Amino acid sequence: xxxxxxxxxxxxxKTGQSMTLLCAQDMNHEYMYWYRQDPGMGLRxxxxxxxxxxxxxxxxxxxxxxxxxxxxxxxxxxxxxxxSQTSVYFCAADxxxxxxxxxxxxxxxxxxxx
Amino acid sequence: xxKTTQPPSMDCAxxxxxxxxxxxxxxxxNEYVYWYRQIHSQGPQYIIHGLKNNETNEMASLIIxxxxxxxxxxxxxxxxxxxxxxYCIVYFGSGGGSNYKLTFGKGTLLTVNP
Numbered sequence: 755x756x757x758x759x760x761x762x763x764x765x766x767x768k769t770g771q772s773m774t775l776l777c778a779q780d781m782n783h784e785y786m787y788w789y790r791q792d793p794g795m796g797l798r799x800x801x802x803x804x805x806x807x808x809x810x811x812x813x814x815x816x817x818x819x820x821x822x823x824x825x826x827x828x829x830x831x832x833x834x835x836x837x838s839q840t841s842v843y844f845c846a847a848d849x850x851x852x853x854x855x856x857x858x859x860x861x862x863x864x865x866x867x868x
Numbered sequence: 869x870x871k872t873t874q875p876p877s878m879d880c881a882x883x884x885x886x887x888x889x890x891x892x893x894x895x896x897x898n899e900y901v902y903w904y905r906q907i908h909s910q911g912p913q914y915i916i917h918g919l920k921n922n923e924t925n926e927m928a929s930l931i932i933x934x935x936x937x938x939x940x941x942x943x944x945x946x947x948x949x950x951x952x953x954x955y956c957i958v959y960f961g962s963g964g965g966s967n968y969k970l971t972f973g974k975g976t977l978l979t980v981n982p
Contacts, residue, residue, distance in 0.1 A: 758911075787970070796955065797912065797972040812969060844911050855902050855959045855970055859911030 757781045760845050760860035767835045767867045775830040775863050777845030785848035786828040787812075787857065788820060790841040797844060803828055804853075835867045872956045877977045880950075886943040888976055890956030893937040899960055901932060903941045904972070905952040912955065912972070915941065946980045953977050 759778045767773055777786065784805050789797040789812075799812030801820040809820045817839060819831045828847075832839060842864050846857040873891040880886040892901065902917040916923055916930045918939075923930045929942040943950055955975040 789972070794974075796974045799969050799971065802969065813971075842909075846911070853960075855900060855917060855957075856914045857904075857912070857970060859913070862909070862911055 758845060758847050758858050758860040760843070760863045762863060763861065764864050765866070767832075767865065769836060769867060771835050772831070772833050773835065773865075774832075775843055775845075775865075777828045777830070777847075777860060778826055779828075779847045779858075780826065781847065781858070782825070783847035783849070783858075784825070785853055786822065787846040787848075788818075788828065788830045789844045789846065790814065790839075791844060791862075792841050800830065800843075832865075835865075837867045839865065840867045841865060872958060872973060874954075874956050874973065874976045876974065877979070879979050879981060880943075880946045882948060882980050882982050883945055886946040886950065886978055886980070888941040888943075888954050888956075888978060889938065890940070891938045892956070892958050895936050895958050899958045901930065901936075901939045902957040902959055902970070903928070903930065904955045904957065905950075906955070906975070907949075907952040915954075943978075946978075948980050948982065951978060951980045 761776045787802040788800040791797050798814045803809045803822040806825040821829045842862045845860040849856045900917050903915040904912040906912040918930045932939045953975040955972050
Protein backbone atom coordinates (compact mmCIF):
# COMPACT_ATOMS: atom_id res chain seq x y z
CA UNK A 755 0.00 0.00 0.00
CA UNK A 756 1.17 3.45 -0.83
CA UNK A 757 2.00 5.20 2.40
CA UNK A 758 3.60 2.28 4.30
CA UNK A 759 7.08 1.51 3.06
CA UNK A 760 9.38 -1.22 4.32
CA UNK A 761 13.12 -1.42 3.77
CA UNK A 762 14.88 -3.57 2.89
CA UNK A 763 12.63 -5.85 0.82
CA UNK A 764 15.08 -8.77 0.98
CA UNK A 765 18.01 -9.57 3.23
CA UNK A 766 20.21 -12.55 3.94
CA UNK A 767 22.00 -12.69 7.27
CA LYS A 768 24.36 -15.07 8.95
CA THR A 769 23.54 -16.38 12.41
CA GLY A 770 24.56 -13.86 15.03
CA GLN A 771 24.49 -10.81 12.77
CA SER A 772 22.30 -7.86 13.58
CA MET A 773 20.04 -5.78 11.40
CA THR A 774 17.21 -3.28 11.48
CA LEU A 775 14.04 -3.25 9.42
CA LEU A 776 12.56 0.15 8.81
CA CYS A 777 8.87 0.89 8.42
CA ALA A 778 8.02 4.38 7.27
CA GLN A 779 4.58 5.90 6.89
CA ASP A 780 3.52 9.26 5.61
CA MET A 781 -0.16 9.20 6.62
CA ASN A 782 0.08 10.44 10.21
CA HIS A 783 -0.85 7.05 11.69
CA GLU A 784 -0.64 6.69 15.44
CA TYR A 785 -0.75 2.91 15.67
CA MET A 786 1.92 0.81 14.01
CA TYR A 787 2.61 -2.91 14.07
CA TRP A 788 5.26 -5.47 13.16
CA TYR A 789 4.09 -8.96 12.18
CA ARG A 790 5.94 -12.02 10.98
CA GLN A 791 4.54 -14.70 8.70
CA ASP A 792 5.94 -18.17 8.31
CA PRO A 793 4.90 -20.67 5.60
CA GLY A 794 1.37 -21.98 6.12
CA MET A 795 0.83 -19.71 9.10
CA GLY A 796 -1.19 -16.63 9.75
CA LEU A 797 0.46 -13.41 10.80
CA ARG A 798 1.85 -13.25 14.31
CA UNK A 799 2.27 -9.93 16.08
CA UNK A 800 5.81 -9.18 17.25
CA UNK A 801 5.57 -5.67 18.68
CA UNK A 802 3.33 -2.69 18.25
CA UNK A 803 3.20 1.00 19.06
CA UNK A 804 0.26 3.22 19.90
CA UNK A 805 2.16 6.46 19.43
CA UNK A 806 5.51 8.17 19.23
CA UNK A 807 7.82 7.04 22.00
CA UNK A 808 5.68 4.03 22.99
CA UNK A 809 6.09 0.35 22.21
CA UNK A 810 4.52 -2.85 23.50
CA UNK A 811 5.04 -6.58 23.12
CA UNK A 812 2.87 -8.73 20.90
CA UNK A 813 2.60 -12.51 20.73
CA UNK A 814 6.19 -13.34 19.71
CA UNK A 815 8.50 -10.53 20.92
CA UNK A 816 11.53 -12.59 21.96
CA UNK A 817 14.66 -11.88 19.95
CA UNK A 818 13.37 -8.55 18.63
CA UNK A 819 13.52 -4.96 19.76
CA UNK A 820 11.62 -1.97 18.43
CA UNK A 821 11.74 1.78 18.60
CA UNK A 822 9.36 4.57 17.66
CA UNK A 823 11.42 7.71 18.13
CA UNK A 824 9.54 9.51 15.37
CA UNK A 825 5.87 9.07 14.60
CA UNK A 826 6.59 8.26 10.99
CA UNK A 827 9.05 5.44 11.63
CA UNK A 828 8.78 2.12 13.42
CA UNK A 829 12.02 0.16 13.55
CA UNK A 830 12.35 -3.57 14.17
CA UNK A 831 15.76 -4.77 15.29
CA UNK A 832 17.34 -8.18 15.46
CA UNK A 833 20.38 -8.00 17.74
CA UNK A 834 21.65 -11.53 17.10
CA UNK A 835 19.83 -13.21 14.24
CA UNK A 836 18.88 -16.88 14.47
CA UNK A 837 17.67 -19.26 11.75
CA SER A 838 14.28 -19.36 13.52
CA GLN A 839 13.86 -15.70 12.56
CA THR A 840 13.82 -16.56 8.87
CA SER A 841 10.44 -15.20 7.87
CA VAL A 842 8.53 -12.55 5.99
CA TYR A 843 8.03 -9.44 8.08
CA PHE A 844 5.11 -7.10 7.56
CA CYS A 845 4.67 -3.65 8.96
CA ALA A 846 1.23 -2.14 9.30
CA ALA A 847 -0.31 1.13 10.37
CA ASP A 848 -3.82 1.95 11.47
CA UNK A 849 -5.98 4.70 10.05
CA UNK A 850 -5.08 8.28 10.98
CA UNK A 851 -8.48 8.33 12.67
CA UNK A 852 -7.05 6.14 15.39
CA UNK A 853 -7.64 2.59 16.50
CA UNK A 854 -10.04 1.64 13.73
CA UNK A 855 -8.68 -1.83 12.89
CA UNK A 856 -8.36 -0.81 9.25
CA UNK A 857 -4.69 -1.53 8.84
CA UNK A 858 -2.54 -0.55 5.89
CA UNK A 859 0.24 -3.05 5.30
CA UNK A 860 3.61 -2.70 3.69
CA UNK A 861 4.80 -5.04 0.96
CA UNK A 862 6.84 -7.18 3.31
CA UNK A 863 10.51 -7.81 4.01
CA UNK A 864 11.83 -11.29 3.34
CA UNK A 865 14.60 -12.21 5.76
CA UNK A 866 16.72 -15.34 5.55
CA UNK A 867 19.09 -16.26 8.36
CA UNK A 868 21.70 -18.86 7.47
CA UNK B 869 -10.15 -11.14 21.64
CA UNK B 870 -12.73 -13.68 20.59
CA LYS B 871 -11.56 -16.61 18.51
CA THR B 872 -12.78 -17.26 15.00
CA THR B 873 -13.23 -20.47 13.03
CA GLN B 874 -12.98 -20.57 9.25
CA PRO B 875 -12.80 -23.43 6.76
CA PRO B 876 -9.24 -23.91 5.55
CA SER B 877 -10.15 -23.76 1.88
CA MET B 878 -12.99 -23.10 -0.56
CA ASP B 879 -13.44 -23.07 -4.31
CA CYS B 880 -15.58 -20.79 -6.39
CA ALA B 881 -16.27 -20.49 -10.11
CA UNK B 882 -15.32 -17.24 -11.78
CA UNK B 883 -18.28 -14.90 -12.06
CA UNK B 884 -20.21 -16.57 -9.28
CA UNK B 885 -20.68 -15.29 -5.76
CA UNK B 886 -18.15 -16.44 -3.19
CA UNK B 887 -19.59 -16.85 0.30
CA UNK B 888 -16.97 -17.21 3.00
CA UNK B 889 -18.24 -18.23 6.45
CA UNK B 890 -16.81 -17.41 9.84
CA UNK B 891 -17.85 -18.52 13.31
CA UNK B 892 -17.17 -16.28 16.29
CA UNK B 893 -19.44 -17.62 19.00
CA UNK B 894 -17.57 -15.92 21.87
CA UNK B 895 -17.67 -12.42 20.40
CA UNK B 896 -18.39 -9.74 22.97
CA UNK B 897 -20.91 -6.95 22.61
CA ASN B 898 -18.59 -4.22 21.39
CA GLU B 899 -16.26 -6.30 19.24
CA TYR B 900 -16.42 -5.77 15.51
CA VAL B 901 -16.01 -8.40 12.80
CA TYR B 902 -13.24 -7.57 10.34
CA TRP B 903 -12.26 -9.20 7.09
CA TYR B 904 -8.90 -9.00 5.40
CA ARG B 905 -7.42 -10.82 2.47
CA GLN B 906 -3.88 -11.65 1.46
CA ILE B 907 -3.01 -12.28 -2.14
CA HIS B 908 0.03 -14.49 -2.50
CA SER B 909 3.15 -12.97 -0.90
CA GLN B 910 1.59 -9.50 -0.61
CA GLY B 911 0.69 -7.67 2.57
CA PRO B 912 -2.88 -8.23 3.83
CA GLN B 913 -5.55 -5.89 2.55
CA TYR B 914 -8.48 -4.61 4.60
CA ILE B 915 -11.85 -5.47 3.06
CA ILE B 916 -14.71 -4.57 5.37
CA HIS B 917 -15.89 -4.60 8.97
CA GLY B 918 -19.14 -4.43 10.87
CA LEU B 919 -20.70 -4.57 14.32
CA LYS B 920 -24.22 -5.93 13.92
CA ASN B 921 -25.73 -4.50 10.78
CA ASN B 922 -24.94 -5.83 7.34
CA GLU B 923 -22.34 -3.80 5.53
CA THR B 924 -21.48 -3.32 1.86
CA ASN B 925 -18.68 -1.54 0.08
CA GLU B 926 -17.13 -1.64 -3.36
CA MET B 927 -15.27 -4.84 -2.57
CA ALA B 928 -17.70 -7.03 -0.68
CA SER B 929 -20.72 -7.45 1.56
CA LEU B 930 -20.67 -8.59 5.16
CA ILE B 931 -23.63 -10.40 6.62
CA ILE B 932 -23.67 -10.81 10.41
CA UNK B 933 -26.25 -13.06 12.05
CA UNK B 934 -28.63 -11.53 14.53
CA UNK B 935 -26.96 -13.29 17.47
CA UNK B 936 -23.58 -12.15 16.09
CA UNK B 937 -22.09 -15.61 16.49
CA UNK B 938 -21.27 -15.98 12.83
CA UNK B 939 -20.82 -13.95 9.69
CA UNK B 940 -20.40 -14.37 5.95
CA UNK B 941 -18.25 -12.38 3.59
CA UNK B 942 -19.74 -12.22 0.12
CA UNK B 943 -17.78 -11.41 -3.02
CA UNK B 944 -20.67 -10.96 -5.46
CA UNK B 945 -18.88 -11.74 -8.73
CA UNK B 946 -15.62 -13.48 -8.00
CA UNK B 947 -12.73 -13.03 -10.42
CA UNK B 948 -9.43 -14.86 -10.69
CA UNK B 949 -7.79 -11.90 -8.93
CA UNK B 950 -9.88 -12.68 -5.84
CA UNK B 951 -7.90 -15.87 -5.25
CA UNK B 952 -6.37 -15.21 -1.84
CA UNK B 953 -6.39 -16.15 1.84
CA UNK B 954 -9.29 -14.46 3.60
CA TYR B 955 -9.02 -13.70 7.30
CA CYS B 956 -11.95 -13.16 9.65
CA ILE B 957 -10.99 -11.28 12.81
CA VAL B 958 -12.91 -9.97 15.78
CA TYR B 959 -11.51 -6.84 17.34
CA PHE B 960 -12.65 -3.93 19.47
CA GLY B 961 -11.28 -1.31 17.11
CA SER B 962 -13.14 1.92 17.56
CA GLY B 963 -15.51 0.11 19.89
CA GLY B 964 -13.10 0.72 22.72
CA GLY B 965 -11.10 -1.63 24.88
CA SER B 966 -7.40 -1.49 25.57
CA ASN B 967 -6.38 -4.34 23.32
CA TYR B 968 -4.68 -3.01 20.22
CA LYS B 969 -3.65 -6.37 18.86
CA LEU B 970 -5.35 -7.43 15.65
CA THR B 971 -4.89 -11.21 15.60
CA PHE B 972 -4.76 -13.09 12.31
CA GLY B 973 -5.52 -16.81 12.23
CA LYS B 974 -4.85 -19.10 9.29
CA GLY B 975 -7.85 -17.91 7.30
CA THR B 976 -9.60 -19.50 4.30
CA LEU B 977 -7.80 -20.02 1.02
CA LEU B 978 -10.33 -19.09 -1.65
CA THR B 979 -9.47 -20.39 -5.09
CA VAL B 980 -11.45 -18.89 -7.94
CA ASN B 981 -11.49 -21.24 -10.91
CA PRO B 982 -11.99 -20.25 -14.56
